[in-house]
Amino acid sequence: MLTLYTWTTPNGRKIPIMLEELGLQYTIKTVNIGKGEQFTPEFLAISPNNKIPAIIDTDVDGGTVSIFESGAILTYLAEKTGKLLPAAGAERYKVLEWLHWQIGGLGPMLGQVGFFAIRSEEKSALAIKHFVEEADRLLGVMDKQLADNVYIAGTHYSIADIACYPWAVGVLDKLKPALGDKLDSKPNLRRWLDMIGARPAVQRGMALPKVD
CATH class of the missing domain: 3.40.30.10 (Glutaredoxin)
Known part of the structure; x- marks a missing residue:
C-alpha cells in the first residue's frame, strides 16, 4: 500500500x-x-x-x-x-535534466514571487523586481524548449511535465497579480499548459x- x-x-x-x-x-x-x-x-x-x-x-x-x-x-x-521515465540513455537524462531544472529553478523562483509579491505584508520593491524578472526568465527558458518539443523533455510525456505543471499553471492563477500578462509572449508554454491541463x-x- x-x-x-x-x-x-x-x-x-x-x-x-x-x-x-x-x-x-x-x-x-x-x-x-x-x-x-x-x-x-x-x-x-x-x-x-x-x-x-x-x-x-x-x-x-x-x-x-x-x-x-x-x-x-x-x-x-x-x-x-x-x-x-526512460530506463536508460540520452532520453532518460533529458527527463532528469528538466526535472532537476524545475526543482532547482522554476519552483523556488515562483515560490519567492508568491512570498514577496503576494503573501508578505511587508513589500520590498527590489525583491519583487528581482524574483519577477528571474521567474519570467525561467518561463522564457521553458517556452523556448517547448518551441521545438511537444513535451518539456522531448516527444514523450514524463515526470518532467508532471513536476513543472503545478508550478507553471500557478502563473495563471495565484501569481497572476505579480506576473501579469507575461505569458502572453510565451505561446509555446500556453500550448503546453492547455495540453497538460486537459489530461484527466x-x-x-x-x-x-x-x-x-
Whole structure:
C-alpha cells in the first residue's frame, strides 16, 4: 500500500498527478502546513526536512520504503512502474535534466514571487523586481524548449511535465497579480499548459488532496 502525505501546494500536487497517471492505489494523509502539522514528530520521522510531499510504500521486497522530496518520489514511482521515465540513455537524462531544472529553478523562483509579491505584508520593491524578472526568465527558458518539443523533455510525456505543471499553471492563477500578462509572449508554454491541463489524471491530481 502506498500512503501519500501532502497538502494543497504545487509540490504537494505533483505526486497525486503521478499516482493518478500510473493508476496506482494509494491513500492520502493531509499535512496542513498552515497549522504546523509538518513539525509533528510523526511526520518528521518520514520527512526530516519538514516538507511535503512524502510517501511510504509497503508494497516492496525487503520491507517498507519511505521517501521525501518530490523529485525523489517521482523518480521512485517511475522506476517502480517502468513508466514516465526512460530506463536508460540520452532520453532518460533529458527527463532528469528538466526535472532537476524545475526543482532547482522554476519552483523556488515562483515560490519567492508568491512570498514577496503576494503573501508578505511587508513589500520590498527590489525583491519583487528581482524574483519577477528571474521567474519570467525561467518561463522564457521553458517556452523556448517547448518551441521545438511537444513535451518539456522531448516527444514523450514524463515526470518532467508532471513536476513543472503545478508550478507553471500557478502563473495563471495565484501569481497572476505579480506576473501579469507575461505569458502572453510565451505561446509555446500556453500550448503546453492547455495540453497538460486537459489530461484527466492531471485534473484529478490537481484536485487533491481534498480539504474542507
